[in-house]
Amino acid sequence: xxxxxxxxxxxxxGTIMLTSASLSGxxxxxxxxxxxxxxxxxxxxxxxVRLATIGMxxxxxxxxxxxxxxxxxELVACxxxxxxxxxHAKEEFGQSVAITKNYHDILDRKDIDAVIIATSxxxxxxxxxxxxxxxxxxYSEKPMxxxxxxxxxxxxxxxxxxxxxxxxxxxxxxxxxxxxxxMYQAGAIGQINSIEASFNRQDxxxxxxxxxxxxxxxxxxxxxxxxxxxxxxxxxxxxxxxRWRNYRExxxxxxxxxxxxxxxxxxxxxxxxxxxxxxxxxxxxxxxDGRNVPDVMSAVIEYPACKEHPAFQAILRVNFISGxxxxxxxxxxxxxxxxxxxxxGDGFTIQNHKxxxxxxxxxxxxxxxxTNDMQKRLLAEYNAKYSDADKQRPNLPGTTYKVPDxxxxxxxxxxxxxxxxxxxxxxxxxxxxxxxxAAPALACNESYFQNKVIHWDAENMRLVGx
Numbered sequence: 001x002x003x004x005x006x007x008x009x010x011x012x013x014g015t016i017m018l019t020s021a022s023l024s025g026x027x028x029x030x031x032x033x034x035x036x037x038x039x040x041x042x043x044x045x046x047x048x049v050r051l052a053t054i055g056m057x058x059x060x061x062x063x064x065x066x067x068x069x070x071x072x073x074e075l076v077a078c079x080x081x082x083x084x085x086x087x088h089a090k091e092e093f094g095q096s097v098a099i100t101k102n103y104h105d106i107l108d109r110k111d112i113d114a115v116i117i118a119t120s121x122x123x124x125x126x127x128x129x130x131x132x133x134x135x136x137x138x139y140s141e142k143p144m145x146x147x148x149x150x151x152x153x154x155x156x157x158x159x160x161x162x163x164x165x166x167x168x169x170x171x172x173x174x175x176x177x178x179x180x181x182x183m184y185q186a187g188a189i190g191q192i193n194s195i196e197a198s199f200n201r202q203d204x205x206x207x208x209x210x211x212x213x214x215x216x217x218x219x220x221x222x223x224x225x226x227x228x229x230x231x232x233x234x235x236x237x238x239x240x241x242x243r244w245r246n247y248r249e250x251x252x253x254x255x256x257x258x259x260x261x262x263x264x265x266x267x268x269x270x271x272x273x274x275x276x277x278x279x280x281x282x283x284x285x286x287x288x289d290g291r292n293v294p295d296v297m298s299a300v301i302e303y304p305a306c307k308e309h310p311a312f313q314a315i316l317r318v319n320f321i322s323g324x325x326x327x328x329x330x331x332x333x334x335x336x337x338x339x340x341x342x343x344x345g346d347g348f349t350i351q352n353h354k355x356x357x358x359x360x361x362x363x364x365x366x367x368x369x370x371t372n373d374m375q376k377r378l379l380a381e382y383n384a385k386y387s388d389a390d391k392q393r394p395n396l397p398g399t400t401y402k403v404p405d406x407x408x409x410x411x412x413x414x415x416x417x418x419x420x421x422x423x424x425x426x427x428x429x430x431x432x433x434x435x436x437x438a439a440p441a442l443a444c445n446e447s448y449f450q451n452k453v454i455h456w457d458a459e460n461m462r463l464v465g466x
Contacts, residue, residue, distance in 0.1 A: 048074055049137075050076045051074065054119060055080060056089055057119075066414045076098060077109065113421060114136055114139065115131050117140045120250040121146045121256060125146060132158060133161060136163065139417050140165070142167055142264070143438035144435060152435075165427065165431045166430070167431070172433075174345035177265055188337060192332060193334060195314040198262075198317040198328070201319070201322060207321070208245045212238050213242075216241070239290060254294060256441055259316050260437050263441055269332065273459060274461075275303045276303070276304045279300050282294030283295075287321070295320040297317070297444065298315070300313065316444070345409050346403055350399040352398060361382045443456055443463070
């Protein structure tokens, strides 16, 4: 950005940034283009990051494609427990890619700098800790833990090994969320008091009824390795392998899969360390396919006042059979406005409503219940105290912000991880941030299954009263 342009925006920013979608869009576009140019310029052949992916399901493939779309990366190996996914890895990424069903084979290789962990949730923490102990940088899919009691040990491992560690809630790297945070911190909505955030879906795939291959079975799936951590052994089950998100033994339900995204965004914008009280309700209302987690869940979460923010409450909801259709939203509500982040960080709007200086009199008011004389006296006193301008609500235009065409927050999030490896730059979603989002999400499960309020110490990252 030229110095004249920067000076212009600085001079007018106090008013324009809150009222002009065009100027904020221009600024965002230039920031985006600058970041991409920097990414292309800073990579030399010596900066290449050699990657391996452990878990080649939907997120494994998507994360791998994202990593390879970033300059200076090379895929060395893939691990999965289903033969067909390993075969497809060679089809898509080349015959030179090594494949294995044993993740230790990948961690033992000296020519791999970083691993993407995109397994079922129950393996995230185990493999991440082992990878860090082997000197690998780790990009872990969310939630970073399957159980709350795994979190502090994983953080300890990251601190001891100094490994670069990133959790994959990509919205915290989004231009839209960064701009929303800037506007929030500038006081665009007054004092925060509540947040409403939700994921709505209305189809079988969105409800995790994923396609199962025709050759699925013990001959192509390493069921023994998959269930090695199970306390109770179960016979092979297609659904529990290919649709693992529907089962507590392997996944974390809508709370661990989707609430964690909502909480990551909320914590990023507000700089919150987390709530202190969590309560949730839910049920399996439609997808009665044997799953043992809800298909509709709502949670009420209370954030206490602290140095980072005033007290506020958050209401979270996931609905897998919503007649509203596919929609994601985070509404951050303050005393003077609301930031509405739609979809997966494509942009946001700000609506502003500010109270008049005068409190009002008459209308839906007790005034008309008094004697005529008392009404006249009260009106005279009110009109003497407040001018006509005091009685009017300020007319505050809203703001609409859109990310540039073709923008992809996943690329920014992966580049942040790669910058941490190459340049030692700070990680936007490290183990502490990731756990502070994951723990309240998983506490929603604990609240649902135990039917009680869960108390959480966000500062020390511990359950209270357990």
